[in-house]
Structures are given as structure tokens and as C-alpha cells.
Amino acid sequence: MRRSPLARKSRLSLIALAAATALTLGACAADAGEAPAPSDDDSAAPAPTEETLQVAFISFAVANTYDEPMLAEIERVAAENNIEITVFDGNLDPNLQVTLVQDVIASGQYDGLITQPVFGPALVDITRQAIDAGLTVVNVDQILGDDFTTGATQVEGLAANVVFVPSEIGTKFGEQAVEACASQDLDPCNVAFLHDVKASAIGVALYDAFNAVVEGTPVQIVAEGETFYNPAAAQTAVADILTANADIDLIATSDQGLQGAVQAIEAAGRGLDEFLMIGYGGSAWGKERVSEGVVYSNVVQAPATEGRLAMEAMVDALRNGNNQGDIDPFADFPNNGVMTRDTADQFTGEWVG
Structure with missing residues (x-):
């Protein structure tokens, strides 16, 4: 779920207060003659755990065999980076995809959004709204826009754009x-x-x-x-x-x-x-x-490669604040693909x- 900077700072303050209280209570117990728990390294502290993030994936069509490996790679990379994926099935319906993105925005439950448009022009306005609402957005596979002769980003503010050009x-x-x-x-x-x-x-x-x-x-x-x-x-x-x-x-x-x-x-x-x-x-x-x-x-075409690249870009944007812009999934393919x-x-x- 997305949290404001204030909410995150407040949560960290509470964690720090709880940790200080625990140390004080532990010192009092030791003074009272209670032996502290054994430790190989009393100075060692547990490694911080990254917050679980939520990303919505608006699929072109879940039942399409072309989409299956793309989603599998998205989910694999997400799991490796403590990110949960929620899949929404566009079912080859551009109007349904618009409604699904509206639902994602309204829920306030997501940090990121991956779009795979059925019809690129239909998703432009609602994707801009998602970006304005604070969602990190990556577009994958299909063109997001009305120019199908270029793989260049057509919606300002995308964290990454990983597409084939029809x-x-x-x-x-x-x-x-x-x-x-x-x-x-x-x-x-x-x-x-x-x-x-x-x-x-x-x-x-x-x-x-x-x-x-x-x-x-x-x-x-x-x-x-x-x-x-x-x-x-x-x-x-x-x-x-x-x-x-x-x-x-x-x-x-x-x-x-x-x-x-x-x-x-x-x-x-x-x-x-x-x-x-x-x-x-x-x-x-x-x-x-x-x-x-x-x-x-x-x-x-390379749906698995696209899924991997898109999710890696999402991780980099969410965890490190880096936007990767346009990514050509076919750059390294032999014989011009x-x-x-x-x-x-x-x-x-x-x-x-």
C-alpha cells in the first residue's frame, strides 16, 4: 500500500521508541539479577526488512498463451524483491482496462502499476491520472499512445516503457x-x-x-x-x-x-x-x-523478456527512485529478430x- 512520507516517518518513530523501551526494560531486568539471553555478538542487530510493496498488473488478456510467460516473469522478479502482484484481466477490452485502472487508483492500495494496453490511445488519459495520483507506472509489450511506428514513450512520467513496435x-x-x-x-x-x-x-x-x-x-x-x-x-x-x-x-x-x-x-x-x-x-x-x-x-516476439525487463524496471523505480525510460527488449536478439x-x-x- 502507498504511504505518505509523513506516515512512513511516523511509523519509523514508533519503531525507534519501541526499540528504546525494550532496551531500557532489558537493562532493568539485568540489574535485578536476571541473566541476559546469550548472544554470539551482543552488538549485532537484525537486518532491516524491506517493506512489502503492492503492484497492479493490467493484463492484455490473461487467457492468451502469449501473456502467460510475461506474467510468470513479472511475478518471479516481484517475489524476489518483496513485491506482491495483483493481476487484473483486460480480456481484450480497452474500455474494461480503463475501468480497472480507475479502480486501482481509487483503492489507494498500490505503489505501482504495470499497463499492457489492448488499445494504446484508450489508456493514455487514465494512465496520466495514475501518475498524478502518485503511482509508479511501467508500460509493457503494447504501445501506450497513438503512434504505432515508434517505441518511444508517449506518456510523460512513465518509469519505463518496454514494448515491441507493430x-x-x-x-x-x-x-x-x-x-x-x-x-x-x-x-x-x-x-x-x-x-x-x-x-x-x-x-x-x-x-x-x-x-x-x-x-x-x-x-x-x-x-x-x-x-x-x-x-x-x-x-x-x-x-x-x-x-x-x-x-x-x-x-x-x-x-x-x-x-x-x-x-x-x-x-x-x-x-x-x-x-x-x-x-x-x-x-x-x-x-x-x-x-x-x-x-x-x-x-x-519475446513476452518473457519483456515481463522480466518491465518488472526489473519497476523494482528499480520503487526501491531506488530510478526511471529507466525506453527499453528495447530486442536489442540483443540475433539476425535482427x-x-x-x-x-x-x-x-x-x-x-x-
Whole structure:
């Protein structure tokens, strides 16, 4: 729970008074002939215990397999630093996330807040209110703001900002589509593009960046679908696409979408080797399929790394008063964060897929 400086000083004064009283009583008892308790070092005092702090985490969606390792790392680092995490499930609903942050502020029970926005612009105002209310705020994974082409902080006062940039993923994704099609000398190269949430700002930024790269190349998007980050929904979408389009060369989507695509292809009695596939997410499933050659390449995301970096920044801010600003979770990744068959063994799939 957050305490004012006055409250903390008052509590320390009471502790000091109690300690002085205990020493006086102990001296009186010794004078009365009562032997003091034995001690190896009478001058030794117990080490002070850091106060338990409270941090709220506003999740994108607790049930999403991508979020699981992120939360696990947040909780691990928090536990190591005597910080308790309370998780609030945004459940892919930006309006719900706003309400949850309002509840956190109103409760007065939290020292810190970690935001993982469903829709960045929706959380800007309420996050500013949280900062003004005295909460230490770290943003993780998703952009907090309305510019999805930059990882720079867009809300003044954040203790740290640890995010991926949708347009950068889209750019790498487009480059991999061009490279995959060129590897088979396909011209044109007919692409089925599966959005995750087509109307989302993240989805739009990723798709726009993809199109900017493939414009003027043999890559042609001839069919689109939507996965909602759900393999079953992706399977249905790809089944419909394959029924309506006999000449699909490449399928491009997230790791969850590719799982559904593989199921749809196999259910249709087609061979996986009939299609090029590229993905993004960098999951354990994606790494395995890239290693096998089933998936051509995969643009990596790193939810566990993001969770660890975000919580370490929160600890530093709460315990030491240090703000770390913008943190690039992909700074040290090999091959520009793109997993290929030749580089797959250099990556760790940080989530199941």
C-alpha cells in the first residue's frame, strides 16, 4: 500500500521508541539479577526488512498463451524483491482496462502499476491520472499512445516503457514474404494474409507496414482472413480461403494463425509443402516448425523478456527512485529478430504458441 512520507516517518518513530523501551526494560531486568539471553555478538542487530510493496498488473488478456510467460516473469522478479502482484484481466477490452485502472487508483492500495494496453490511445488519459495520483507506472509489450511506428514513450512520467513496435514487425514480416517468394521464383506470388484483429490499431499498423514493403514486388495479397489469436478461428478462415482460391502460394499470419492454417491444410488433404508459410510471434511451436522447414521464417516476439525487463524496471523505480525510460527488449536478439531455418537454434521460444 502507498504511504505518505509523513506516515512512513511516523511509523519509523514508533519503531525507534519501541526499540528504546525494550532496551531500557532489558537493562532493568539485568540489574535485578536476571541473566541476559546469550548472544554470539551482543552488538549485532537484525537486518532491516524491506517493506512489502503492492503492484497492479493490467493484463492484455490473461487467457492468451502469449501473456502467460510475461506474467510468470513479472511475478518471479516481484517475489524476489518483496513485491506482491495483483493481476487484473483486460480480456481484450480497452474500455474494461480503463475501468480497472480507475479502480486501482481509487483503492489507494498500490505503489505501482504495470499497463499492457489492448488499445494504446484508450489508456493514455487514465494512465496520466495514475501518475498524478502518485503511482509508479511501467508500460509493457503494447504501445501506450497513438503512434504505432515508434517505441518511444508517449506518456510523460512513465518509469519505463518496454514494448515491441507493430510497424517494425510488419516491415520484417513483409521482407520475409518477399524473400520467401523469391526463394521459389514465384511471380506473381499469391498471398493469403490472416489478420489477428483486423480493426485494431496494432493490426492496421502491422498490415500497412507489410504492404509498404511488398508494394511493387511479386507479392500479391489475394485473400484475407482473421484469427482473433485463436487457432480454431484461423483454421476456419484458411479452410474458406483454400476453397475459394486454388492458387494460394504463401500464408502469412501470427503463430496462432499458422497453427490453424496447418490444421486446415491437412484437413483438406493438401500437403504442407504445397505452401510457403511465414509467421510472427517466435513461439516454441513456431521455432519447431521453422527448424523443420514447414514454416519459412518467423519474426520473433519475446513476452518473457519483456515481463522480466518491465518488472526489473519497476523494482528499480520503487526501491531506488530510478526511471529507466525506453527499453528495447530486442536489442540483443540475433539476425535482427528473424528466425530462419539456419538461425532457429539461436533463439528460445518464450511462449507455447
